[in-house]
Amino acid sequence: MLIITHLSKRHPRAARPVFSALDLAVAAGEVVALIGESGVGKSTLLNCIAGLEPADAGSILIGPAAADIVHLDEAARAALRASAIGFVFQAFHVLPTLTVAQNVAVPLLLSRVPLHDHAPRIESLLARVGLAGFGARWPATLSGGELQRVAIARALVHRPALILADEPTGNLDPRTADEVLALLLERVREQNASALIVTHSQHVAQRCDRILTLTPEGLE
Ligand SMILES: Nc1ncnc2c1ncn2[C@@H]1O[C@H](COP(=O)(O)OP(=O)(O)O)[C@@H](O)[C@H]1O
Numbered sequence: 681m682l683i684i685t686h687l688s689k690r691h692p693r694a695a696r697p698v699f700s701a702l703d704l705a706v707a708a709g710e711v712v713a714l715i716g717e718s719g720v721g722k723s724t725l726l727n728c729i730a731g732l733e734p735a736d737a738g739s740i741l742i743g744p745a746a747a748d749i750v751h752l753d754e755a756a757r758a759a760l761r762a763s764a765i766g767f768v769f770q771a772f773h774v775l776p777t778l779t780v781a782q783n784v785a786v787p788l789l790l791s792r793v794p795l796h797d798h799a800p801r802i803e804s805l806l807a808r809v810g811l812a813g814f815g816a817r818w819p820a821t822l823s824g825g826e827l828q829r830v831a832i833a834r835a836l837v838h839r840p841a842l843i844l845a846d847e848p849t850g851n852l853d854p855r856t857a858d859e860v861l862a863l864l865l866e867r868v869r870e871q872n873a874s875a876l877i878v879t880h881s882q883h884v885a886q887r888c889d890r891i892l893t894l895t896p897e898g899l900e
């Protein structure tokens with residue numbers, strides 16, 4: 681579902697690369713925890729996989745069709761991202777001027793899911809993340825834990841092959857963080873998606889299928 685080969689990335693004007701010749705494969709249905717010290721390059725790696733930042737060399741094959749997001753043009757990259765990837769950000773990025781249901785609908789509007797399927801899908805997924813009845817609410821009236829549940833529902837609603845989560849609980853208290861991440865893991869497994877989850881929680885990492893540590897020398 682995800683095959684990274686010899687990936688290299690250096691930020692403009694940076695003295696040394698964030699990573700070079702990095703290899704990683706995540707199987708269909710596998711959930712991988714990515715840990716590592718602050719500043720080591722975890723976010724950069726996730727952004728490269730999502731095609732949000734350019735890589736310098738190497739390839740990143742995504743989804744059943746194994747499309748190489750490094751070498752696609754911008755339009756094809758956006759289409760691949762919309763169909764095959766779900767992204768959960770640390771700071772939620774729930775849009776304040778849309779209701780909860782409208783936020784979750786965004787990936788559906790970018791995909792080819794028929795319109796009459798949108799409402800039932802959104803409703804059932806909101807229920808699965810513990811937000812039944814929240815569809816008409818405004819984000820400003822939700823707690824941090826609830827907002828991150830909205831973001832998780834939004835990342836899964838188009839049933840992407842690959843879920844990327846960048847410290848999805850970094851803005852939550854430890855107990856809420858564990859609850860929200862457990863829920864993300866359950867839903868990812870339920871949809872048989874592959875996932876790469878950056879986390880600082882040992883507890884959460886232990887619940888994943890595999891733990892990888894990013895160091896200045898590479899992945900181990
Ligand atoms: N847009 C950027 N331009 C230049 N340097 C950056 C940029 N983004 C991140 N970096 C640097 O790249 C390194 C890795 O950052 P990051 O991927 O955010 O690490 P992590 O997510 O593991 O904390 C850090 O040294 C950071 O300062």
Ligand SMILES: [Mg+2]
Binds near residue numbers: 723846
């Ligand atoms: Mg980061």
